[in-house]
Amino acid sequence: MLETLTPIRVRYAETDAMGIVHHAVYPVWMELGRSEFLRAQGQGYSEWEAQGIFMSVGELKVRYRSPARYDELVQVRTWLKEAGRRRVVFGYEVTRDGQRLAEGESIHIVTGPDGRARVLPDALLAQVAGAVRS
Amino acid sequence: MLETLTPIRVRYAETDAMGIVHHAVYPVWMELGRSEFLRAQGQGYSEWEAQGIFMSVGELKVRYRSPARYDELVQVRTWLKEAGRRRVVFGYEVTRDGQRLAEGESIHIVTGPDGRARVLPDALLAQVAGAVRS
Amino acid sequence: MLETLTPIRVRYAETDAMGIVHHAVYPVWMELGRSEFLRAQGQGYSEWEAQGIFMSVGELKVRYRSPARYDELVQVRTWLKEAGRRRVVFGYEVTRDGQRLAEGESIHIVTGPDGRARVLPDALLAQVAGAVRS
Amino acid sequence: MLETLTPIRVRYAETDAMGIVHHAVYPVWMELGRSEFLRAQGQGYSEWEAQGIFMSVGELKVRYRSPARYDELVQVRTWLKEAGRRRVVFGYEVTRDGQRLAEGESIHIVTGPDGRARVLPDALLAQVAGAVRS
Numbered sequence: 001m002l003e004t005l006t007p008i009r010v011r012y013a014e015t016d017a018m019g020i021v022h023h024a025v026y027p028v029w030m031e032l033g034r035s036e037f038l039r040a041q042g043q044g045y046s047e048w049e050a051q052g053i054f055m056s057v058g059e060l061k062v063r064y065r066s067p068a069r070y071d072e073l074v075q076v077r078t079w080l081k082e083a084g085r086r087r088v089v090f091g092y093e094v095t096r097d098g099q100r101l102a103e104g105e106s107i108h109i110v111t112g113p114d115g116r117a118r119v120l121p122d123a124l125l126a127q128v129a130g131a132v133r134s
Numbered sequence: 135m136l137e138t139l140t141p142i143r144v145r146y147a148e149t150d151a152m153g154i155v156h157h158a159v160y161p162v163w164m165e166l167g168r169s170e171f172l173r174a175q176g177q178g179y180s181e182w183e184a185q186g187i188f189m190s191v192g193e194l195k196v197r198y199r200s201p202a203r204y205d206e207l208v209q210v211r212t213w214l215k216e217a218g219r220r221r222v223v224f225g226y227e228v229t230r231d232g233q234r235l236a237e238g239e240s241i242h243i244v245t246g247p248d249g250r251a252r253v254l255p256d257a258l259l260a261q262v263a264g265a266v267r268s
Numbered sequence: 269m270l271e272t273l274t275p276i277r278v279r280y281a282e283t284d285a286m287g288i289v290h291h292a293v294y295p296v297w298m299e300l301g302r303s304e305f306l307r308a309q310g311q312g313y314s315e316w317e318a319q320g321i322f323m324s325v326g327e328l329k330v331r332y333r334s335p336a337r338y339d340e341l342v343q344v345r346t347w348l349k350e351a352g353r354r355r356v357v358f359g360y361e362v363t364r365d366g367q368r369l370a371e372g373e374s375i376h377i378v379t380g381p382d383g384r385a386r387v388l389p390d391a392l393l394a395q396v397a398g399a400v401r402s
Numbered sequence: 403m404l405e406t407l408t409p410i411r412v413r414y415a416e417t418d419a420m421g422i423v424h425h426a427v428y429p430v431w432m433e434l435g436r437s438e439f440l441r442a443q444g445q446g447y448s449e450w451e452a453q454g455i456f457m458s459v460g461e462l463k464v465r466y467r468s469p470a471r472y473d474e475l476v477q478v479r480t481w482l483k484e485a486g487r488r489r490v491v492f493g494y495e496v497t498r499d500g501q502r503l504a505e506g507e508s509i510h511i512v513t514g515p516d517g518r519a520r521v522l523p524d525a526l527l528a529q530v531a532g533a534v535r536s
Contacts, residue, residue, distance in 0.1 A: 012303065012313075013158055013296045015151035017204055017451075020517070022147050023459040024429040028281045031426070035280065035339065045280075046339040049419075057425040060464045067517060070151055071303065071314040115422075115469060146437065146447075147430045151317075154383070157325040158299070161292040162415045169414065169473065179414075180473040183285075191291040194330045201383060205437065205448040249288070249335060281426055283419035285472055290415050338419055 002133045003079040004037045010072045020067035027060055030092045030104050033076035037090070041131050043124065053124060055088060055108035056115065062104040072096055083128035085119040086110050091133075136267045137213040138171045144206045154201035161194055164226045164238050167210035171224070176261050187258060189222060189242035190249065196238040206230055217262035219253040220244050225267075270401040271347040272305045278340045288335035295328055298360045298372050301344035305358070309399050311392065321392060323356060323376035324383065330372040340364055351396035353387040354378050359401075404535040405481040406439045412474045422469035429462055432494045432506050435478035439492070444529050455526060457490060457510035458517065464506040474498055485530035487521040488512050493535075 008029055016022040038045045048055070068074050074096045082089040087109060094102040112118045120128070142163055150156040172179045182189070202208050208230045216223040221243060228236040246252045254262070276297055284290040306313045316323070336342050342364045350357040355377060362370040380386045388396070410431055418424040440447045450457070470476050476498045484491040494506040514520045522530070 009300070009303075011296060011300055012150055013156050013299060016146055017149035017151070017153045018456060018458075018515075018517075019151045023462060024147055024426050024433070027426040027429070028279060031281060032277070032279055035277075039339075044339055046337075054420060056420075057466055059466065060425060060462070062462045064459055064461065069314075071307075071312055113420075115420075143434070143437075145430060145434055147433060152322060152324075152381075152383075157328060158292055158295040161295070162413060165292070165415060166411070166413055169411075173473075178473055180471075188286060190286075191332055193332065194291060194328070196328045198325055198327065203448075205441075205446055247286075249286075280418055281424050284414055285417035285419070285421045287419045292415055 002131060003077055004033065004040050006033045006036045006076040006078065008032065008074050008076060010068055010070050010074060012070050015070050020069055023062070023064060026062050026064070026094065026102050026104060029074070029076050029094060030078070030106060033078035033092055034090050034106070037078040037080070042127050048124060051121065052112055053118065053120065054111045054113060056111045057106055058109045059107035060104070062102055064102045066099060066101045068094070068096060068101050074101065079133045080128060080131050081105070081133070083125070083132050085125060086117065088128060136265060137211055138167065138174050140167045140170045140210040140212065142166065142208050142210060144202055144204050144208060146204050149204050154203055157196070157198060160196050160198070160228060160236050160238060163208070163210050163228060164212070164224070164240060167212035167226055168224050168240070171212040171214070175265050177258065182258060185255065186246055187252065187254065188245045188247060190245045191240055192243045193241035194238070196236055198236045200233060200235045202228070202230060202235050208235065213267045214262060214265050215239070215267070217259070217266050219259060220251065222262060270399060271345055272301065272308050274301045274304045274344040274346065276300065276342050276344060278336055278338050278342060280338050283338050288337055291330070291332060294330050294332070294362060294370050294372060297342070297344050297362060298346070298374060301346035301360055302358050302374070305346040305348070310395050316392060319389065320380055321386065321388065322379045322381060324379045325374055326377045327375035328372070330370055332370045334367060334369045336362070336364060336369055342369065347401045348396060348399050349373070349401070351393070351400050353393060354385065356396060404533060405479055406435065406442050408435045408438045408478040408480065410434065410476050410478060412470055412472050412476060414472050417472050422471055425464070425466060428464050428466070428496065428504050428506060431476070431478050431496060432480070432508060435480035435494055436492050436508070439480040439482070443533050445526065450526060453523065454514055455520065455522065456513045456515060458513045459508055460511045461509035462506070464504055466504045468501060468503045470496070470498060470503050476503065481535045482530060482533050483507070483535070485527070485534050487527060488519065490530060
């Protein structure tokens with residue numbers, strides 16, 4: 001399973017005075033997609049944290065193409081672009097009925113609970129390395 | 135100083151599709167007021183936490199009277215209604231140019247970092263007990 | 269269908285530095301439950317708005333009993349407590365695996381898009397009046 | 403005034419279970435900086451909207467360098483990188499006591515209230531074109 005599709009019902013609280021979903025909500029949706037992606041590969045992110053392994057966000061990019069609105073059902077497609085011992089990169093696409101609303105990327109640094117750089121343990125590296133979509 | 139006034143500039147992200155501030159934002163503003171109130175009394179809440187003392191929210195009430203909008207400058211007035219070893223109650227009023235927009239109350243249970251009930255240490259009890267507005 | 273059950277996967281962004289879901293998130297979950305409840309009764313809230321009918325939040329109460337954490341699957345149970353031409357009251361319960369985490373209530377005033385009081389049109393009144401759980 | 407400095411007190415609600423400010427909060431802070439920047443140049447963004455001119459977010463980039471924590475006082479430095487009739491680009495830096503925590507960029511498309519592309523009226527173009535930092 002090299003990508004996951006996460007359905008999200010747009011919340012009223014996620015809209016803004018323009019009548020559309022506020023742009024800062026998309027990173028939250030992308031994180032939800034990432035969360036489902038990891039769970040689908042085997043160990044969910046809460047299990048990573050229980051082992052003292054964190055994926056700190058180092059960089060975030062979002063490109064907005066078309067707005068989403070209250071009560072719509074959108075989908076976040078999530079996949080892995082790169083996975084190394086120290087750095088993991090995810091790609092995302094947000095769609096509604098097949099139309100692309102936004103796309104994004106997040107670059108993560110592997111750290112411990114203290115925020116310091118660490119290397120991924122072998123089992124987690126195997127989990128993500130096998131899931132990179134070429 | 136038995137009450138504090140916290141000025142807040144309304145953020146665009148805090149508005150919703152009705153064009154007004156979303157109702158779930160008021161508890162966040164009230165928390166900001168509570169935070170300033172504690173700092174003004176002596177020890178800020180981050181110092182409480184550093185001592186292993188948390189104020190878990192047990193109950194929340196908000197009454198909404200008039201909406202706030204993007205870019206307006208609102209004020210949160212915060213005061214202590216009750217302060218005991220196990221329970222602390224705050225009162226709030228949100229205003230704009232003297233007009234009341236909302237009022238609220240939050241009831242807090244004193245806990246440790248594990249979420250279990252604790253009693254306030256003497257120094258913190260003295261800080262809050264002296265600040266209750268009768 | 270006199271109550272709805274809305275499953276929600278806890279988002280990382282919904283947690284706070286205490287490691288639990290922040291208390292201001294519960295009103296957002298309750299709103300999501302309300303949204304599903306109205307859709308299940310016939311006309312979703314976006315259709316209400318399309319007719320110029322808004323349910324402004326007049327009052328909110330939440331009682332917190334036990335914390336939720338990242339990645340947990342919680343449920344919001346939503347029902348109608350009262351439904352009149354001018355005022356509608358919802359009740360909520362948030363649970364996880366049958367354990368009650370929080371309960372709440374929201375009181376809504378029927379307004380137009382200008383925020384002024386209105387009365388519910390007959391069709392919407394019939395929809396909600398028939399759904400009140402005694 | 404070719405840049406503005408916006409002080410922000412970190413809210414508890416802005417932190418996450420890692421004990422630091424959640425990454426999706428930074429775009430909200432950047433927006434707050436942008437808002438102050440426009441106000442400082444003459445016409446605030448609410449006045450833009452009153453004229454039917456919106457700055458839809460087309461692209462967002464954030465690079466995270468060091469975390470922020472509850473109750474800290476951070477600063478958002480905001481400046482204009484480009485300003486044309488159809489596209490405006492802002493740059494941001496978030497600091498705490500002079501230390502850089504994050505930097506970002508947002509690309510905006512000029513639209514009407516319907517989300518369709520428009521061109522900036524002369525007065526607003528003059529306001530922003532004169533404020534680009536070379």
